[in-house]
Amino acid sequence: MAPRPRPPEAERLSQQHQRPGVAPFTERTPRVIAARRLQRRRERDESGLFLAEGPQAVREALAAGAVKELFATEEATGRHPELTEDATLVTDGAIAALAETVAPQGLVAVCHQPGVSLADALAKRPRLVAVLAEIRDPGNAGTILRTADAAGAGAVVFAGDAVDPYNGKCVRASAGSVFHPDVVRDGDPEAVVASLKRGGLTVLAATGYGDTDLDDLADTGGLAGPTAWLFGSEAHGLPEPLLAAADHRVRVPLHGRAESLNLAAAAAVCLYASARALRRPAPTRP
Incomplete structure (x- = not known):
């Protein structure tokens, strides 16, 4: 059987990226070795760089102007000429x-971390903020980041001893959302809460033992203003000082027989309740 002819676009890209006599980079090429080191948090923190893999993440990284270097296989250049x-x-x-x-x-980008401070994020007067306090599971953290982005959050804060938002699993779970809202890292969760309050946001702590029902809060207009949600780890919840500092401790009502919701599901319910309230037209006066 005769070999299938290469598509013209793939042939052009191959010629463009690979000069005659120059082989593609391998896993032993110094630039690839240097990029691979970014799989370690220490290297990410020291360099201010991180890795994003796959076409969705690369597309969003390019749109955000965050890409320092993009590596692609020849097959990937044929599939995604618009990115490569x-x-x-x-x-x-x-x-x-x-x-x-x-x-x-087939696509991995070396990206710049934005390095946004909480003060910078609050200067933009976001109406919805998610705070991930001491959340260490990268899959949960990335999923909440993606959900917060979808709900219209202007900032997502990784507070205290939380997972690195630029951890590979967290970046993948965010499905490109790591490049959209302001992503902030702050080691002092209590100071974060104080800053949010000074910025005019109502601070709500999501907890299964809350004294305020989410439905009741929504029905009485308690979600209509700028709001910051605090989410704690799946295993331990929010630390007591953060629960005490919040304006309300809010539980998601369980109408069936389930014992609880997992963290990412509960965060989605809370963030979308706020998103709906923030987009609801103000009632007209008779």
Whole structure:
């Protein structure tokens, strides 16, 4: 059987990215080795860089102007020519070394961390903020970041001893949302709450033992103004000082027989309740 002819676009990209006599980068190429080090938090913190893999994350990183360098396999340049005009060609082995997934999609970007402070984020007067206090599971954290973005949050704060938002699993779970709202890291959760209050936001602590019902709060207009939600870890919830500092401790009502909601589901319910309230037209006076 005759080999299938290469698409013209793939042929053009191959010629563009690979000069005659220059092989694609391998897992032993110094630039690939340097990028791979970003899988470690220490390297990310020291360099201010992180890795984003897959076409969705790369597309959002390019749109945000966050890409420092893009690595792509020849196959990926053929599938995604709109993303790979300035990519560096690498082997499948190099991508396997850079990616942290079982089946890499051929694209890995080295990206700049935005380095936004809480003061910078609050200066934009966000109407919805999510605070991830001491949440260490990267999958949960990335999912909440993605949900907060979808609900229209202007900032997501990783407070205290929380997971690094630029951890590979967290970035993947965010599905590109790590490039949308302001992502803030702050080591003092109580100071975060104080800053949010000074910024005019009502601070709500999500807890299964809350004394305020989410439905009641929504029905009485308690979600109509700028709001910051505090979410704690799946295993331990929010620390007592944060519960005490919040304006309300809010529970999600359980109308069936389930014992509880997991963290990401509860966060989605809370954030979307706020999103709906913030977008509801003000009642007209008779």
